[in-house]
Amino acid sequence: MTYTASELLAVSAARLLEDRKIVFAGVGTPLLASVLAQTTHAPNLTIVLEGGVIGPEMAPGRLPISTNEMRAARRGVLLPSITQIFLYAQRGFYDYGFLGGAQVDPYGNVNTSFIGPPERPRVRLPGSGGACDIISHCREILIVTTHERRRFVERVDFVTSPGHVDGPDGRRRAGLLFGRVTKVVTNLALMGFDPATARMRLEALQPGVRLEEVREHTGFELPAPADVPHLPPPAERELAILRTLDPERTFLG
Amino acid sequence: MTYTASELLAVSAARLLEDRKIVFAGVGTPLLASVLAQTTHAPNLTIVLEGGVIGPEMAPGRLPISTNEMRAARRGVLLPSITQIFLYAQRGFYDYGFLGGAQVDPYGNVNTSFIGPPERPRVRLPGSGGACDIISHCREILIVTTHERRRFVERVDFVTSPGHVDGPDGRRRAGLLFGRVTKVVTNLALMGFDPATARMRLEALQPGVRLEEVREHTGFELPAPADVPHLPPPAERELAILRTLDPERTFLG
């Protein structure tokens, strides 16, 4: 069975979502993963979208491109203002939040603002959007991204979205009293964080991936258990669901 | 022509309201005055009620008893939450606010909380309601009340609603950067405030009232101009309108 990196990410992320929880999702992989989870093991997972919708149900083939468009609101039960939808996050209602990013560091800090120095950036990226808010307020944050060495760097050029900041007590000292980054899902591996250091560590490898491969594509030291397990590959059913959801492969690549 | 104190208050207050302005009114005299103004000289005066309604139009004979009931919302164009209706005030949208009170002092501070010491009050009054907010945020505040010596005291037992606080700079020092108490309307007189001292002073007498009478009913020194004018008495048409509005005399006494 073949699958794209995006398909693999969506499947791996979906499996992390428990039933009866509330997930704050962006468009693309997070939304695909959430709908996949609903369709498989988590029928009572509630999706919340940044554009201002609670409990939407996606129509296969008509996935939204932004969280602010009509398609994203389909069959939602509540359409709060955008500020309100984030305030529910700040109040503590959401179990999961998703993040991607141009750069991620070992503490799970994410950069979507600048490559190079902010005063004279080599690349001005689009910016935080809701990412900084999601990472600050949701209970468990999942970072989902493709695994590249230029992306997994020891120090991000700019902290758009604070993960563990600089250590186990980093968030707390910054004033972030709630929530934390728990997992990093890539096309090569599943990673978590060492509670003692708050640094990223390997938990499992994607199917067919070797430990050296992951380390080769990671710009910082990545501790791993003695015997790294492999994640089970995407099931046929999971891939079929994803492909029905996004038949034009806008997000599946 | 005879009229009650309440009728006189409503008429006198109504005449102070300019057309095309926005008045934040409570039920009773303030609402009567506002509707009277609309019916006479201020057809484009907009009424806002604390319960959460903008632009209501009252049905004669069905005046609301509270600003939070259906009758108060009649023909309103907007029904914001109560917090929102006050936030519009804090933002600066309302031209006039009305206040009554159990005690008023020469600086226009109003007490609706305690008679006697707050720790062991002789009378626990109902409390601020919106009064403290109205006096803090509306551009011009009109105090409307019956004129009694026990009510007009040199020092209120408790400042529920700050007028000029303790002098010309009192509000500013307290942090109240906007709005001010401009007039005090009673059944005996119309009063304003001396800009130099921020203390109350007489501006005009109600029809048939003598200066000594006012002073007799005032518990503090009340400066007056050399030749105090008299306010014109309520016109027949004004009284007729009020009596049509409140035929059961719930508020007209």
Place this chain on the structure above:
Amino acid sequence: MSDASFVEARRRLEAKDRSRRDKRMPVERAAELVRDGDHIAIGGCLYSRTPWVTLRELLRQRRRDLTLSRNLLCYEGELFMVAGAARGIVTSWAGIGLPWGLSRIVREFVESGRVRFDEWSHLALGLRYRAAAMGVPFLPTLSMLGSDLLARAGARTMTCPFTGERLCLVPALFPDVALLHVHRADPFGNAQIDGYPHMDADLAVAAAAVIVSAEEIVDPEDLRRHADRTIIPFFAVDAVVEAPYGAYPHECYGLYEADLAHIDAYARGVASGGADAARRHLDDYVYGPETFEAYLERFGVGRLLERRRAAQELSR
């Protein structure tokens, strides 16, 4: 103060079951969410959308040591005092309504020190709920500056780092339980309100637990058709109680006007008879009728329908 601290309030919300599930239950069970000593926030305002069905049940279950908060407290406050159920109130105003003057019972219980009365300005109390709903420990306001409420209420002041001027900070108020009466809710607790929203949407999100009583329980499909009218999200709600006329004798916007004759009779009774009159009222309307239907029977079908007609006339 039974108010939860900021961090504790968040932890409680995180720990509770926020899942989408059928939450319909009889009011008797819903009321068990309230424990002795809790801080109860009451939705609606004065005699509008008061959650009588749930308040009545709390009195019947003889809850004790409650603190009641509400922006304008009507005579439900008096009944809780007389019943020995309330040890404190947090409000901007306590009475019945303008024409009825001072509340003899509030005076009696507060002046004697038996019940604590924490007074905030109307906006300040609204902002306390809103701060909680927003998940922040306080909100700034210009209200209460220059007043004696400021120090007494437990607000703080700061010098604004942006303007250099003085500001009042009101602390978030996280009630243990909010009681809300709405026009319609689905079984999960998504709810819509017609007419005045009052402060209900903030209460729903501020409280650790929420009991929603609804004139009508509807299919989620019905709410979806007007999702932009839903103002209470299911994940804030813990119990959904079906209760037509659940606010009676207070009003429910568009559905029935308040029974002012009844309120007037109560107020006159208390004005002359004091706490004893309120005790009789408790016997007649709270302890006596075993069910909410039996309670409504005390008013009679004719009165309920007449109040409905009056409301329809007004909303036309």
Place this chain on the structure above:
Amino acid sequence: MSDASFVEARRRLEAKDRSRRDKRMPVERAAELVRDGDHIAIGGCLYSRTPWVTLRELLRQRRRDLTLSRNLLCYEGELFMVAGAARGIVTSWAGIGLPWGLSRIVREFVESGRVRFDEWSHLALGLRYRAAAMGVPFLPTLSMLGSDLLARAGARTMTCPFTGERLCLVPALFPDVALLHVHRADPFGNAQIDGYPHMDADLAVAAAAVIVSAEEIVDPEDLRRHADRTIIPFFAVDAVVEAPYGAYPHECYGLYEADLAHIDAYARGVASGGADAARRHLDDYVYGPETFEAYLERFGVGRLLERRRAAQELSR
């Protein structure tokens, strides 16, 4: 910063004519409320309810040195940069949409220093508008703590007097003019929005002046029938512009879906042709068509109706 200070913002609001009066006018006149150098807040979000009818007119009138703020800035930002109309943007995100990747034009203008990009988190920017709407100089939040946005954006921190913990304070943002596109408004400016409210209600109250364009101008009686749906009060509004399809080619909830093919063509054009492609787009859609009707003609009736059908299908 062209942002008005707190005190100045209040004074401006007090000084302006807030009366209930007929404010209908052609977009050409409404656009004159915007002066060179103003801070313009744009309603809607990304490609939803963008006030294109007014934005187009500002470009046609060759306004200069504007600062544009919007929670998520779509390619209207690019057009203002290329046209030389914008000197700065205040946003949480600037692009077109996920599938189109980085904006070549934003990169070009911002990296070269020609346009200033003030970045805030999405909630932080929402709270800046809300602080202004609430009439306070700031709001507290936990957002942006621990991030590099905090210092760079001009937020401040404080130790919370209630919790003793660190908090972020975001300053109120008072735009000079807010541009909002809504479903219906009456001649006075009372307005209703269907579906997503986005941040429009806050913008309307935060700004010193407000231009509302509406799919439909309705009789105030029509609004009164559903007064609980009105979210913009007339006293905040200065101009009301009738503009069916006024957000096109962006969507207007329930009425028409975004013209994604058009957006895609624009994005591809710019991806390969850069600012020149955007300039051609300006000629074709902004400077060329003399009226908004003429502009809509460029898309054609068939396309407009097809997008309307798609929307109806979705809201069913």
